[in-house]
Structures are given as structure tokens and as C-alpha cells.
Amino acid sequence: MSFLDIKGQDRPIQILKEYIKHSRLTGSYLFAGEDGIGKKSVAKTLAKALNCESSTLDSCDKCASCLKIEKGQHPDIHIIDGSGSSGGHLEHTQDIAAQDNDSIKIEYIRQLQKEINLRPYEARRKVFIIDNAHCLTADAGNALLKTLEEPPAGSLIILITSKPALLFKTIISRCKIIKFYPLERQELEEALKKDFHLDDSLSHYLAYFCEGRIGRALKLKDTDILNQRNKVIEAFIPQGRASCDRGVTENRNNVRAYLNILAAWFRDMYLIKIGAPQRELINLDRKNELLKLVSRYTFVDLNEAFNSISSSLLYLERNVNTRLLLSNLKSSLKIEA
Ligand SMILES: [Zn+2]
Numbered sequence: 001m002s003f004l005d006i007k008g009q010d011r012p013i014q015i016l017k018e019y020i021k022h023s024r025l026t027g028s029y030l031f032a033g034e035d036g037i038g039k040k041s042v043a044k045t046l047a048k049a050l051n052c053e054s055s056t057l058d059s060c061d062k063c064a065s066c067l068k069i070e071k072g073q074h075p076d077i078h079i080i081d082g083s084g085s086s087g088g089h090l091e092h093t094q095d096i097a098a099q100d101n102d103s104i105k106i107e108y109i110r111q112l113q114k115e116i117n118l119r120p121y122e123a124r125r126k127v128f129i130i131d132n133a134h135c136l137t138a139d140a141g142n143a144l145l146k147t148l149e150e151p152p153a154g155s156l157i158i159l160i161t162s163k164p165a166l167l168f169k170t171i172i173s174r175c176k177i178i179k180f181y182p183l184e185r186q187e188l189e190e191a192l193k194k195d196f197h198l199d200d201s202l203s204h205y206l207a208y209f210c211e212g213r214i215g216r217a218l219k220l221k222d223t224d225i226l227n228q229r230n231k232v233i234e235a236f237i238p239q240g241r242a243s244c245d246r247g248v249t250e251n252r253n254n255v256r257a258y259l260n261i262l263a264a265w266f267r268d269m270y271l272i273k274i275g276a277p278q279r280e281l282i283n284l285d286r287k288n289e290l291l292k293l294v295s296r297y298t299f300v301d302l303n304e305a306f307n308s309i310s311s312s313l314l315y316l317e318r319n320v321n322t323r324l325l326l327s328n329l330k331s332s333l334k335i336e337a
Contacts, residue, residue: 033180036215075133076123182212
């Protein structure tokens with residue numbers, strides 16, 4: 001992936017290119033912004049651009065260096081990921097550290113410090129990417145401070161986080177901060193149609209359901225998301241016929257996805273009630289049904305629905321039995337009425 005392939009992050013990319021052009025890309029950086037909007041792609045592409053054999057401001061994606069970085073096999077490019085399986089990251093290119101219970105421990109930072117002081121094997125610039133940097137333990141964070149302040153010449157440290165508020169101030173103050181924002185939803189909808197050839201319904205649903213976060217939308221685009229959505233809605237609307245497939249609902253990640261789908265459905269109902277433009281609906285392809293159903297719910301009902309769904313999401317984190325959780329949710333949403 002080159003900078004040209006990354007959608008919606010033109011501004012941070014432009015800033016980084018300016019830094020490279022004027023040889024000012026020094027020290028440590030913090031890429032901050034929501035999950036799934038391209039921070040890690042930009043960081044990896046930056047590592048490629050800094051080491052590309054045929055291009056200076058982007059990755060050529062063809063030379064040996066670019067290919068090795070893409071495959072996670074470059075000896076001088078290191079990625080530490082602080083997210084465990086619950087972090088929702090599918091990609092795990094990590095050659096320094098293994099993650100442990102969503103934390104980055106001090107031994108990984110010591111390893112980084114050893115590596116960063118060695119001469120590069122083949123790179124022009126060594127790059128260390130710490131993804132989910134908010135998972136640094138206090139010890140690890142403290143140990144990292146000095147290195148962040150003055151990384152050895154020829155090396156670059158990039159911290160990535162979706163939760164900057166959880167990072168120690170002492171870490172933040174030692175980094176240059178690059179902020180990342182999601183795409184406008186309409187912009188993402190257009191990109192999904194134009195660049196990924198998705199049809200209108202799917203593009204709209206993904207762009208609005210994922211709130212402009214392209215990474216999420218791309219992960220979902222090859223799943224059967226619209227059908228899954230239909231099944232969930234069928235199981236949870238008054239007089240709906242289906243029930244959630246037991247095998248599927250025992251998986252906590254699926255249940256989390258179900259709850260988000262439901263929340264989106266009730267959010268749409270709320271938008272219709274307050275007279276928002278129909279384009280804003282996530283489930284635009286099912287707007288006729290929403291319009292029909294909306295009269296069955298008062299604002300109070302909708303509020304209660306939101307509350308039930310958010311407490312279900314909380315209970316899910318506390319390992320409550322998923323079948324029980326969904327059946328309680330069903331009765332609190334008064335589906336039988
Ligand atoms: Zn290259």
C-alpha cells in the first residue's frame with residue numbers, strides 16, 4: 001500500500017511528506033485518532049517511503065525493501081502491538097514483542113532500546129511502530145521516555161493510539177502529534193462505490209454504520225453484513241419472524257456486532273422521529289419499514305431501548321452468558337408486544 005492508496009488521510013500524509021522533504025522528520029511521533037481510519041497504514045507506508053529504493057516521498061511497493069516491510073520481514077522495521085485478541089486487530093506484524101493481556105510491558109521496551117542502538121542491517125532509517133500505545137504499562141512508559149526524547153540518529157519512533165487520553169502526559173509531551181480524522185460519511189460512501197465497486201445499498205450502509213472509518217468498512221465489505229443485519233433486525237423487531245442463530249450468538253464478538261446493528265436501527269428510528277433528512281439513516285435501504293414501525297415507539301421507548309442496548313454491551317464485557325443477555329434484551333425491548 002502506498003500513500004496514494006490510503007483514503008481520507010491526505011492532511012497527515014501531506015504533513016509527513018513535508019517533513020521528509022525538508023529533512024525534518026526527526027524524533028518521535030504520536031499518531032492519534034479513532035480506530036480503523038488508517039493510522040497504522042500511514043505509519044507502515046512512512047517506513048516504506050523512508051527506505052524505498054526507487055522513490056523518496058512514497059512507497060513504490062515493488063522494491064525489495066518495500067516488499068519486506070509489507071510482509072513484516074524487514075529486519076529494521078519493528079512493530080509492537082499492544083492489543084490482545086480483544087483489540088479487534090486482525091493484523092499482527094510484530095517482531096519485537098508478543099502482547100500480553102492488552103499491555104506493553106517493560107521487557108518489550110528494553111528490547112526496543114537494545115535494537116534501536118544497533119546499526120541498521122540494511123535500512124536507511126530504522127522505524128519502530130508502537131501500536132495501541134495506550135497499553136504501555138507505567139514502567140514501560142517511564143522506561144521509554146528518554147528514548148522518545150532523543151531517539152538515536154537514523155531511527156524513528158511512531159506511537160499509535162485511539163485513546164490519547166489514556167497515555168501519560170510525559171509521553172505525549174515528548175512526541176510530535178499528528179491527528180487523524182475519519183472521512184465524512186458521504187465521502188466514504190462515494191469512495192466505496194468508486195474505488196471498491198460496491199453497490200449503492202452496501203456502500204451507504206457501511207459508510208454510515210462505520211461512521212466514516214474506512215478500515216472498519218473494508219473489513220466488513222466482504223462479509224455478509226447486510227444479510228446479517230437483516231437477520232438481527234428480524235429477530236428484534238415487533239412481529240419479526242427470525243430468531244438469532246444459536247451457534248452465532250454464542251460468539252461474543254458476534255453478539256457485540258449484533259448489539260451495534262440494533263443500536264443503529266434504533267438510532268434511525270430516533271432520527272425519523274425528530275425529522276432528520278432520510279439520507280442520514282444508516283439503514284436507508286430499509287427506510288419504508290422504519291417509517292412504518294416508528295409510530296410504535298415513543299421517545300421514552302427509544303431511550304429505554306438505547307439504555308438496554310448499552311447496558312447489554314457492558315454486561316457482554318463482564319462475561320455474562322450471551323444467550324441470557326439476548327433474551328433479556330428481547331424482553332426489555334418489548335418485542336413480544
Ligand atoms: Zn520501494
